[in-house]
Structure formats: structure tokens, C-alpha cells
Amino acid sequence: MTHYSRRSFIQTVGSGVGAALTAPAFALPTYPDAEPNRKLNVALCGLGRYANVLKKGFAESQYCRLAGVVTGTPAKAAQWKQDYKLPDKNIYSYQTFDQLKNNPDIDLVYITLPNGLHKEYAIRAAQAGKHVIVEKPMAFTVRDCREMIDACQQAGVQLAVGYRLHYEPHHRELMRLGQQKVFGPVRLIEASLGYQLAGTPPDDWHLKKALAGGGPLMNLGVYCVQSGRYVLGEEPIAVTAQYGPVTLPDLFREVEENITWQLTFPSGAVCTSATTSNCTIDRFYAAADEGYFELNPALSYGPFKGRTSQAAFNFPVVNQQAAMLDDIGKHILAKTPLPDHIAGLEGLKDMRVIEGIYRAADTGSRVTLPPL
Amino acid sequence: MTHYSRRSFIQTVGSGVGAALTAPAFALPTYPDAEPNRKLNVALCGLGRYANVLKKGFAESQYCRLAGVVTGTPAKAAQWKQDYKLPDKNIYSYQTFDQLKNNPDIDLVYITLPNGLHKEYAIRAAQAGKHVIVEKPMAFTVRDCREMIDACQQAGVQLAVGYRLHYEPHHRELMRLGQQKVFGPVRLIEASLGYQLAGTPPDDWHLKKALAGGGPLMNLGVYCVQSGRYVLGEEPIAVTAQYGPVTLPDLFREVEENITWQLTFPSGAVCTSATTSNCTIDRFYAAADEGYFELNPALSYGPFKGRTSQAAFNFPVVNQQAAMLDDIGKHILAKTPLPDHIAGLEGLKDMRVIEGIYRAADTGSRVTLPPL
Numbered sequence: 001m002t003h004y005s006r007r008s009f010i011q012t013v014g015s016g017v018g019a020a021l022t023a024p025a026f027a028l029p030t031y032p033d034a035e036p037n038r039k040l041n042v043a044l045c046g047l048g049r050y051a052n053v054l055k056k057g058f059a060e061s062q063y064c065r066l067a068g069v070v071t072g073t074p075a076k077a078a079q080w081k082q083d084y085k086l087p088d089k090n091i092y093s094y095q096t097f098d099q100l101k102n103n104p105d106i107d108l109v110y111i112t113l114p115n116g117l118h119k120e121y122a123i124r125a126a127q128a129g130k131h132v133i134v135e136k137p138m139a140f141t142v143r144d145c146r147e148m149i150d151a152c153q154q155a156g157v158q159l160a161v162g163y164r165l166h167y168e169p170h171h172r173e174l175m176r177l178g179q180q181k182v183f184g185p186v187r188l189i190e191a192s193l194g195y196q197l198a199g200t201p202p203d204d205w206h207l208k209k210a211l212a213g214g215g216p217l218m219n220l221g222v223y224c225v226q227s228g229r230y231v232l233g234e235e236p237i238a239v240t241a242q243y244g245p246v247t248l249p250d251l252f253r254e255v256e257e258n259i260t261w262q263l264t265f266p267s268g269a270v271c272t273s274a275t276t277s278n279c280t281i282d283r284f285y286a287a288a289d290e291g292y293f294e295l296n297p298a299l300s301y302g303p304f305k306g307r308t309s310q311a312a313f314n315f316p317v318v319n320q321q322a323a324m325l326d327d328i329g330k331h332i333l334a335k336t337p338l339p340d341h342i343a344g345l346e347g348l349k350d351m352r353v354i355e356g357i358y359r360a361a362d363t364g365s366r367v368t369l370p371p372l
Numbered sequence: 373m374t375h376y377s378r379r380s381f382i383q384t385v386g387s388g389v390g391a392a393l394t395a396p397a398f399a400l401p402t403y404p405d406a407e408p409n410r411k412l413n414v415a416l417c418g419l420g421r422y423a424n425v426l427k428k429g430f431a432e433s434q435y436c437r438l439a440g441v442v443t444g445t446p447a448k449a450a451q452w453k454q455d456y457k458l459p460d461k462n463i464y465s466y467q468t469f470d471q472l473k474n475n476p477d478i479d480l481v482y483i484t485l486p487n488g489l490h491k492e493y494a495i496r497a498a499q500a501g502k503h504v505i506v507e508k509p510m511a512f513t514v515r516d517c518r519e520m521i522d523a524c525q526q527a528g529v530q531l532a533v534g535y536r537l538h539y540e541p542h543h544r545e546l547m548r549l550g551q552q553k554v555f556g557p558v559r560l561i562e563a564s565l566g567y568q569l570a571g572t573p574p575d576d577w578h579l580k581k582a583l584a585g586g587g588p589l590m591n592l593g594v595y596c597v598q599s600g601r602y603v604l605g606e607e608p609i610a611v612t613a614q615y616g617p618v619t620l621p622d623l624f625r626e627v628e629e630n631i632t633w634q635l636t637f638p639s640g641a642v643c644t645s646a647t648t649s650n651c652t653i654d655r656f657y658a659a660a661d662e663g664y665f666e667l668n669p670a671l672s673y674g675p676f677k678g679r680t681s682q683a684a685f686n687f688p689v690v691n692q693q694a695a696m697l698d699d700i701g702k703h704i705l706a707k708t709p710l711p712d713h714i715a716g717l718e719g720l721k722d723m724r725v726i727e728g729i730y731r732a733a734d735t736g737s738r739v740t741l742p743p744l
Contacts, residue, residue, distance in 0.1 A: 187619070187651035188630075190562060196661065242612045242738070247559075247640040258560075260634050260644050268619035272632050274644050279559035279659040287651040289568065365736060366614070 026176030040329040041067035043090065043106045043130075045097075045121055046113035047076045050135060053301075054112070057321025063329025068106050070097055097121070101128035108332065110162070111135060114211040115218060119144045126155040131332055135162045137222050138347030140213040141355055142370075145348035158338050160328050161347035165223060166230070167323035169315035170295055170304040174284070177293045178231030183309065184289030186232055186269050191224040191284045193299045194276030197257075198248055207251055215255035217357060221275035223299040225353045227284055228263055228271030230341070236263040236271070236353055238368050241361035247278050261357045348372075398548030412701040415440035415462065415478045415502075417469075417493055418485035419448045422507060425673075426484070429693025435701025440478050442469055469493070473500035480704065482534070483507060486583040487590060491516045498527040503704055507534045509594050510719030512585040513727055514742075517720035530710050532700050533719035537595060538602070539695035541687035542667055542676040546656070549665045550603035555681065556661030558604055558641050563596040563656045565671045566648030569629075570620055579623055587627035589729060593647035595671040597725045599656055600635055600643030602713070608635035608643070608725055610740050613733035619650050633729045720744075 042064050044051050058066040068090030069080045077091050090105060100106055109125035110133040111118055119139045125132045132152060138161050139145050152159035165171045178186050194216060197206075205211040212218055229235060244258025251257070257278055263271040274281065284298035291309030298304060301320065306313040324342065331338050340346060352369060360367040414436050416423050430438040440462030441452045449463050462477060472478055481497035482505040483490055491511045497504045504524060510533050511517050524531035537543045550558050566588060569578075577583040584590055601607060616630025623629070629650055635643040646653065656670035663681030670676060673692065678685040696714070703710050712718060724741060732739040 188564075188566070188646055188648055188653055190564065190646065190653075190655075192560075192562065194560070194659070198661075240612075240614045240736075242634050244634075244642045245636055245640040258642060260642065262614050262616075262632050264617055268617040268650075270616045270630060270632065270646070272644065272646055274560055274562070274642070276560055276659075278640075279661060280664070281560055281562075281657075281659040283562075283657065285653075285655065287566070287648075287653040289570075289651060292652070364612075364738060 026172040026179075038333055039063055039065040040131075040332055041065055041105055041107045042133075042325075043068035043070060043092070043100065043109050044080075045070035045092075045109050045111045045125070046117075047071045047073065047080060048112060048114075050112045054110070054321050057319055057325050060319045060322035061325040061329065063333060064108075064325040068092065068103075070094065070109070098124060098128055100125065100130055107131060108133065108328075112162075114205040115140070115213045116211040119148055122148045122159065123151040126152045126157050126159070129155060129157065131157045131159075133160045133162050133328060134347070136347065136350070137213065137218045137354065138344065138351055140218075140351075142348055142352050145344065145351050149344040149348065152344065158332055159344035160338055160342050161344060162324065163226070163342055163346065164320035164324050165226070165299065166341045167318065167327065168302065168304070168320050169318060170302075170306050170313075171227070171230075173306065173313060173315070174227065174231050174286070174293065174295065175233075177308070178286060178288075179233040181288070183291035183293065185267060186286045186288045188287040189228050189231060189269065189271040189285065190273070191227045191271060191299070192274040192276075192281045193220040193223055194274065194279055194281040195220070196279050197251060197277040200251060202251055207253070207255060209254040212255055214354075214358065215252065215257060215259070216275040216277045217256065217259050217354060220299075221259065221261075221273065221357070222350050222354060224271075224273040224275060225263070225357075226346075226350050227299065228265075228273075229349065229353075231286055232265050232267065232269055232271075234265045234267060234269070235349060235372060236265050236356075236369060238264045238366055239353065239356040239360050240366045241357040243361050244274075244276065252277070256361075259357070259361055261360065263353065398544040398551075410705055411435055411437040412503075412704055413437055413439035413477055413479045414505075414697075415442060415464070415472065415481050416452075417442035417464075417481050417483045417497070418489075419443045419445065419452060420484060420486075422484045426482070426693050429691055429697050432691045432694035433697040433701065435705060436480075436697040440464065440475075442466065442481070470496060470500055472497065472502055479503060480505060480700075484534075486577040487512070487585045488583040491520055494520045494531065495523040498524045498529050498531070501527060501529065503529045503531075505532045505534050505700060506719070508719065508722070509585065509590045509726065510716070510723055512590075512723075514720055514724050517716065517723050521716040521720065524716065530704055531716035532710055532714050533716060534696065535598070535714055535718065536673075536692035536696050537598070537671065538713045539690065539699065540674065540676070540692050541690060542674075542678050542685075543599070543602075545678065545685060545687070546599065546603050546658070546665065546667065547605075549680070550658060550660075551605040553660070555663035555665065557639060558658045558660045560659040561600050561603060561641065561643040561657065562645070563599045563643060563671070564646040564648075564653045565592040565595055566646065566651055566653040567592070568651055569623060569649040572623060574623055579625070579627060581626040584627055586726075586730065587624065587629060587631070588647040588649045589628065589631050589726060592671075593631065593633075593645065593729070594722050594726060596643075596645040596647060597635070597729075598718075598722050599671065600637075600645075601721065601725075603658055604637050604639065604641055604643075606637045606639060606641070607721060607744060608637050608728075608741060610636045610738055611725065611728040611732050612738045613729040615733050616646075616648065624649070628733075631729070631733060633732065635725065
């Protein structure tokens with residue numbers, strides 16, 4: 001039985017690496033026509049590690065321009081000002097943040113602050129009349145996510161979550177394979193992501209409950225959760241979860257070092273995951289009635305390697321951040337609503353699951369997830 | 373950093389399949405000298421599916437001969453008698469089983485009956501003065517395993533469990549990579565095994581609690597449990613577990629269809645597993661401080677494919693059953709104790725974990741495993 005059409009893949013023989021395809025098989029929504037010759041002016045709020053990752057995204061984006069920064073560190077302000085030839089009026093501190101409302105040359109604020117500040121600054125950006133991208137995890141609770149969505153709606157601005165894998169062609173292919181049941185219904189998904197954090201300075205914000213909201217589940221596990229959701233095209237109904245042992249007690253005083261969980265979906269599919277700060281793991285596997293499909297590596301920045309029970313599959317590497325910025329930029333420039341997969345509600349859906357995972361791990365009991 | 377020596381593997385370039393090695397890197401214990409020109413005479417008790425798998429093992433074994441059968445089905449008795457030129461006196465029914473004690477031409481009884489009959493027939497075989505191999509799972513409880521071990525000890529016979537993967541060279545290599553910390557300490561293991569049982573006749577004994585003792589955990593999950601144990605070289609100290617949804621309610625009335633579990637080991641390593649009867653899954657992955665190693669396929673009859681974070685690895689296919697029969701045969705012929713990895717206590721150690729998994733799933737609580 002041939003599940004794949006020739007159009008959708010090129011089978012490779014005798015090699016662990018598939019041939020490159022020219023386009024993802026599960027196409028993104030078509031873009032609206034954006035205003036010609038116009039880029040969205042973005043102020044980056046929080047110039048930490050991820051802001052540096054985004055530099056390449058801005059460099060390759062056709063629809064977003066890095067037009068300003070918000071930072072509490074004068075040296076960073078000076079460096080970014082020089083690198084991006086920013087006018088002084090587009091450089092803000094956290095004290096002057098709310099004056100963004102008087103700056104017509106900033107259209108959107110992209111919040112890459114520590115997680116614990118996402119909610120406050122998203123709402124303040126909206127109140128300043130700016131569109132918002134907030135990094136994942138969107139916030140710490142569903143209630144917080146709802147407040148952020150409501151604030152943006154009231155302010156008449158759009159809210160996006162900085163999800164990058166929705167724009168990655170291997171992941172578009174996972175969505176197609178799962179949602180279109182190319183190998184029959186998916187029964188079991190294993191998705192895990194972790195990095196070794198031994199050697200991290202103990203004052204890193206990722207280790208602080210108030211700033212991070214949690215350990216690797218908040219930072220990495222969110223990708224495992226969403227991969228199960230978008231491959232199945234379903235929302236989970238129940239969850240069990242377990243904290244793992246603490247092997248680096250000097251670092252993990254406030255947040256979990258290891259956590260495993262199991263999601264049950266309405267179709268009966270199960271998604272089981274681990275996320276950890278004590279080793280590297282990065283894999284996705286889906287078992288379906290008539291075969292399997294997997295990525296390994298799977299959830300990091302790539303490059304990814306795909307395989308099904310029939311053949312390897314491989315797509316060109318894309319700049320995940322540039323693709324995301326372009327999709328958001330085009331929609332906002334065209335004054336059309338953002339696609340569901342990138343809008344605030346998508347962040348809330350992930351947070352519904354993450355809240356359930358923590359509750360299940362805290363109580364040791366199976367948690368039935370509340371309706372959306 | 374090179375973890376592998378040139379002696380222990382041949383790196384392959386640009387291919388998902390490694391070159392064949394001539395010998396497993398983590399060698400089996402050296403064999404004692406067996407009596408020359410002598411084979412152990414084995415009676416196979418229970419001529420179901422696995423008895424047929426064992427035919428090839430006997431055909432290739434140098435130290436065991438299929439010398440008799442025990443069956444309740446006259447047609448099977450006639451067929452096996454013809455195929456193996458068995459004398460009538462070596463053919464038993466369950467009614468005549470205990471008369472084995474009067475037959476000096478049978479040295480050992482290999483019990484491939486449904487799980488629920490393992491304990492009774494292992495003890496009766498011992499009482500008939502015969503050495504015993506019992507298929508996995510050894511029994512349903514640690515207490516049962518202990519009774520079997522004690523009965524064999526009192527009768528002065530040896531007791532083996534039919535573990536095949538301990539003789540498979542990829543698995544010997546997993547043991548080496550894990551126990552010798554070739555990539556540093558192992559932190560996280562994912563090991564899962566499942567087969568799609570839709571279409572199975574509802575009266576299959578694997579679906580009956582009294583005969584199977586449980587669902588796929590008893591039949592398949594035991595391989596996941598033992599892979600974690602022998603790769604880490606540790607015994608788990610605690611377990612959490614969850615039943616998955618029942619998607620085939622006509623079949624799974626008495627035993628679980630899906631179960632997931634998480635084992636915690638003294639070193640802080642975690643082993644997370646799924647076993648299922650609603651899809652095919654067969655994979656092992658170990659994340660260590662300085663790399664990973666994996667098999668996929670991993671736990672079935674092979675052929676297996678190995679990979680580390682450095683390279684693919686591959687060994688010749690061996691007949692797992694023949695290798696096991698030979699090891700047991702040589703030791704018994706030489707009147708030396710069976711190696712730990714195949715003796716009754718090994719089955720008890722797996723059952724200690726499996727009992728804990730069921731208790732954790734039944735209660736929804738974390739179970740601290742009792743000392744051995």
C-alpha cells in the first residue's frame with residue numbers, strides 16, 4: 001500500500017537522509033496581500049539570548065523590520081542602536097516603556113522578557129496601542145492568557161505567540177501525516193525535549209520560579225505538548241504527570257529538573273513525553289495503525305531529519321523565526337486576523353495543558369482538563 | 373572526544389546502516405566446558421505460537437536437542453512426533469506430565485504454556501527432577517517467582533527464564549554503553565514495545581486475565597523493564613504508571629490495552645515506557661551526559677538497527693533462541709550454575725517491577741518498590 005504520492009515526497013534508497021523537497025506537503029494558509037513596500041516596525045522588548053537568535057530572523061524577514069528596542073541595560077541599548085541604526089526615540093527602558101503610545105514609528109512590540117514578565121508587558125504594549133508578539137510560554141496560567149487576549153482585543157491590537165515550529169516544513173509534514181491519517185489513525189506519540197543545564201549560573205532566570213514559572217516544562221515541554229496537539233488535530237482531555245529526581249540540587253531549588261507526562265486525547269490517542277534539564281533529548285515519534293513517522297532531531301532549531309515506516313523525508317532548512325515574522329507581518333499589514341496557529345488562543349490552549357501537567361504532578365492524581 | 377575505540381566499532385559514513393561487526397563488544401560470560409558429544413534433552417511443554425518460534429532455535433542449537441513434548445492436543449503430538457522422530461515414551465499430556473520423573477531421557481522441561489500455568493508446571497517439572505526453562509513473564513507475582521526458585525533449589529535442579537535479548541549482540545552493546553558509561557552516565561531512557569492486536573480472536577489466551585496475568589505489560593513490557601535495568605546496571609526504586617484508554621473494548625475486557633510507566637533508579641536516571649496492543653512501536657533510546665545511543669527496531673526478534681550520537685552500529689543477526697538454549701545447555705551439562713542474567717532470580721527482579729507498575733496504575737499513586 002502506498003500512502004505517499006510521488007508528488008509529496010521523493011523516496012530515497014539506502015540512506016538515512018532523504019532528498020530535499022521543494023515545498024512542505026501540508027501547506028501554510030495562503031497569505032493575504034500585504035501593503036506593498038511596507039514593513040511592520042517591531043520593537044524588541046528584552047535583549048537576552050533569544051533576542052540574539054531573532055537577529056537572523058529579522059535579517060531575513062521581508063515583512064518585519066527591527067525598528068526599536070526596550071532594555072534596562074544601557075550598554076545593550078548602545079550596541080543595538082549602532083547595529084541597527086536605531087533613532088534614539090525608538091530606544092526605551094522599562095521606565096519609559098509606556099511612552100511607546102506616542103511613537104507612531106513602532107507598530108508592534110515583540111516581548112522576549114523572562115516568562116514571568118510576559119503578561120504585564122503584553123498588556124502594557126496593548127494599552128500603548130501596539131500589536132504584540134509574546135514569546136512562549138505565553139504566561140503561567142490560562143487565566144493570565146485570557147487577560148492578555150482580552151486586553152489586546154479591547155485595545156484593538158493583534159496578539160501573537162512566538163511559535164516557530166508551525167512554520168517548519170518537517171512539522172507541516174507531521175501535521176499532514178497525522179491530521180490526514182496518511183498512515184491511519186495515530187495511536188501513540190512519544191515527544192521529548194531536553195538540554196543539559198549542568199554548569200548554568202545558579203542566578204539564571206530560568207531557574208527562578210517567579211521569572212520562569214517552572215522548569216523545562218515551561219521552556220521546552222511546551223513544544224512536546226503542541227506537537228501532540230497539532231499532529232492529532234485534537235485537544236487533550238486528561239493528563240497524568242510525574243516529577244523526576246533532582247540530580248543537580250544546587251541549581252534546581254525552585255523549579256523542576258525533570259518531568260514526564262501522558263496526555264489522553266478524545267480519539268483515544270496517547271501522547272507521552274519527557275522534558276529535562278539533565279540531559280539532551282530531542283525526538284518525536286508517532287505510531288499509527290499502518291505505520292509510523294518520526295523526526296530526530298525533532299523540536300530544536302534543526303536541521304531536522306524525518307523518517308516514516310516507508311522512507312526518509314527531508315525538507316530544506318528554513319529560518320523558523322523569519323517565517324514566523326513574515327506571516328505575522330503580512331497579516332497585520334493587511335489588517336486581517338492572524339491565523340489560529342499563531343494567535344493568542346493557541347498559547348492559551350498550550351497553557352491549559354501545562355497547567356494540568358503541573359497540577360497532576362503536584363497532586364499525583366490524574367487531572368481532567370477543563371473545557372476550553 | 374572519541375568514546376568509541378576503533379576496535380569496538382567501524383564507523384560508517386553517509387548511511388543509516390552501520391557496518392557489521394564480528395563480535396559483540398560487551399562479551400557474554402565465558403562458557404564452562406560442557407561434556408563433549410552430549411546434548412541436553414529438552415521436552416517442550418505447550419505447543420503454541422512460541423513453541424514454533426523455538427523450532428529454529430533447536431535446529432541451530434549445539435547443546436540442546438528437542439527430545440520430547442507435552443501437549444493436550446493429540447494432532448500436535450502426532451505432528452511433532454513425526455517432525456522430530458520422537459519416541460512415544462517422550463510424548464506427554466498434562467495428565468501424564470508427572471511421569472516425566474521416570475524418564476531419564478529428558479533432562480529439562482521448557483515451559484511455553486500460557487503465563488498463568490508457568491508456576492504450576494515449573495514446580496511440577498522440578499518435582500519430577502527436571503531442570504526448567506520457563507518463558508517470560510516468569511509468573512504473576514514476586515511471591516510466585518520465589519516459590520518457583522525455592523522448589524527448584526529443593527529439587528536440586530536449575531531454573532532459567534527464557535530471556536532472549538540478553539544474547540543479542542546489539543543488546544550486549546547497549547549494556548556496555550550504559551554500564552561502562554561510554555557516553556557518561558545515562559540520565560533518561562525511553563523504551564517502548566507494542567503490537568496492533570485488532571483482529572485477534574476474543575478467546576485468545578493473551579486477553580484472559582487468569583491465563584495472561586495482564587495485557588501487553590506482561591507480554592511485551594517486560595522487555596522494556598529489563599532493558600532499563602541492564603543498560604543502567606541498577607534496580608529501580610520507585611515507579612508511577614497509568615492505564616491508557618481502551619479503544620478495542622470487545623477485546624480488552626479483562627486486561628489492559630495500553631499502559632505507560634516511569635521507573636526511577638538509584639542514580640537518578642529515569643526510564644519511561646509505553647506498551648500497547650493498539651499500535652506497533654519498538655524502540656529504545658538512552659540519553660547520557662555526552663551523547664545518546666538507540667536501537668530502532670529494538671526489542672522484537674530483529675534485525676535491529678543501532679545508532680549512537682557518533683555513528684550507526686550494526687551486528688550480525690543471531691538466532692536469539694539458539695544462543696539462549698546453548699548457554700543454558702552448556703552450563704547445565706557442565707553442572708555449573710546458570711549465569712545471573714538467565715536464572716530465576718532475574719525473572720523475579722523483572723516481576724518486582726511489573727508488580728509495582730500494576731500497583732501504581734491501579735492506585736494512581738507512586739509506588740516505592742520493596743527491597744529485593
